Amino acid sequence: MFALVTSVRLLFMVSMASIFASPWAYSAALPVARGAAEDPSTDPFYQPPAGFESTAPGTILRERSIVASFFGLIPDPVEAHQLLYRTTAINGSAIATVTTIFKPPFAKTDRFISFHTAYDSSATICDPSYNYQLGSVQTDLISSVEMFIMEAYLLLGYIVASPDYEGPDAAFSPGHLEGMGVLDGMRAVTNFNETLGLSANPMIIGTGYSGGAIATGWAASLQPSYAPDLDIKGWVQGGTPANLTATMLYIDDTAFSGFLPAAVAGLAKPSAYGAELSSVINSVLTPLGKSKYEFAQSNCAVADLLEFPEMSLLSTSIQTLGAGLIRQPTVASVLNQNIMGLYKNQTPTAPVFIYHAAQDEIIPYADASTLVDSWCSYGASVNFTTYGNGGHVTTEIVGLPDAVQFVEAAFAGEATSGCHRNTELNNTLNPIALGVELEPILSELINALAIAGKNDENIIQNLNVLKNSI
Template identity: 65%
Template structure:
């Protein structure tokens, strides 16, 4: 008979929020270190939903990276090492945490015992399991930096590349057998901001990295185009979230701070402040179908976008404009033609620009499904591209194709991966065709809140 004592369940202890956890604070003099230098290291217990321990070796590194103005900042990357890892490569997985709150960063959300307020990270943790089962070491950086700055692409891109440098510098502990491991970077939606900008900045910022390929889907390559598409919709909460991210001190705070102080109303300032304490789903509920272009939010109305400072910042964050910022490693880009959050033209224009500048891009259009469902529908193509990139078997030049299927084959990646794909199929079924249930679910959440 099992005793009451042995049957009891211990509740994991919650760790400190990044704002109060000393691990996240860089040591004195860190600015003199090279980008990618390891400042601190620790082992953690990773988990699903903060409750179910992930039985693999997990490390976190505090590393030196770079702010938009070139000054030194520090961020954290989480490393998942499977039982029998490939020792000459790793995958950098940029999760779509889409938040300007430090409580939503992946390094905090992954830890056993912590409150799981970022549901997107939990969905994508399932995808990370696929790569772990295939023997890949997986790295997941807090690419938004120490202030959790959502949307600024250059900050995120440098954060990804410096995370890769830090992992390469951690080779002895990880058992990597080379000083120049092969790397593939991948990300979807908000994660593709970081991935796309890392791909763009790789040739000039970190050319020594041995990057074999990139995959990105649902890419917000043009922040203005995305804002105009979602403003006043069920996804409008990403608007104040992005404004908060763009106005952090590590990004464009010096330029945007005076504009917010002068033109934003108390309601507008409250919306920005809310995003700095809450994760993406709560932001969507709080700013449901509102508009950042409304005079209830700021006194300039539609004229806000014509302000020279704001226009300049938005222009600086358009992916694919500068020729020197063209990926040199092959890229797989995928996007739903009916994406209800990120306009399809964001991806197609980016691909055309990169291709005209000599990049090798495989662009797949998904004719069925919406923004969230396409991340799931595209997973098989993504994994196959990752494998081909590591094997050096991607094709050069640019190719376009259309995927008509709205189904995911549970055995497409082999029997070992089948249970995870079945879980993803269940999520796909719950979401419904073209993400039709998303707006309904957010409406329900709004009424509950």
């Protein structure tokens, strides 16, 4: 968490400077605010009209203009729209979700970027489409902060669309659902081309980091079969949770275990695997486990992290199966369906740029490397950059220039074909490498203090002071 807040502060300062130095910083052409943003659970815009089930995936069901903002307070002087569009649940039924479109002045009109923020939450109040609006209560810090990364693409003249890819019930972590949500969001933006001034069949690149890389990786995997109509030029994904089981075991009982209740809740949502999984989950949760499960369904990622640090999902205090949970047949089946790169028919056909920190303390590096090997063996073109120093959060920031460079090359049709690996920041004498190296060290310090402090009241008190101060 220290690394998260430190990186957020740095990114905020740098990005705010770039925003107010931008050529449209003081534009008088801002749209008129509609009033305070409304919770997606009560906002009628999010409710699909009768009969939408018969429409094609990507069909626009509703549209509106909004005032986009930073942290719900500072207007982002770009043209902004929201579309409710039809997409598809895990079982193939029709569902609807929202994408938010940002169009800068002097936009390139033959292309756009689909930006998949890591909102990592199983509550609809955390939807990016809500948090992007002026007057919204900032429930999801992650998507609000990642707006500054999105701003880099807007400053380069790209139209950017950011979908609520978790769908109408905020299903965090089921890859097929999120992938289809991304692809249908791209279709919806393409169908909105006349209003945006886009060409009829625009070029597209999808990008996402961490939780957003689940959506990106699965969209890349499913696109050849689910949405071959889209003109995809490339994919960018970093800190990729390619294997949900391995990720769960990696962060269980650590400072980042708060992601786990949200992921379980997300997998058991009705649009995901609720029909088969929810009864199993409800039957094994203890009263303590149920309280954490319910908390995750009404709160966002940062609140989850603060609520559940050093919690073990595999403890019998949480669920009665203990370590046997991941071997329970229904649970194991669902988890196996969420491993990227298993099947040749789920291989991206557009070039992919993947980047990951070797010391990533949240998402296992080995799984990203395995994914690269798998996709390459199936004939994909993958550029894989390893950051030899730094951790999960800092790598998203440090890797941005390489991601932008790939985007520019892919749009120009100049992305390298074949598979290539390289390592950056592997020399700790490099000042940037030395700085980012602090993130995994500080994360391990918090974990060590927490473990030691389980039987030491003085350390528990000091750990609480540390967490509250950051």
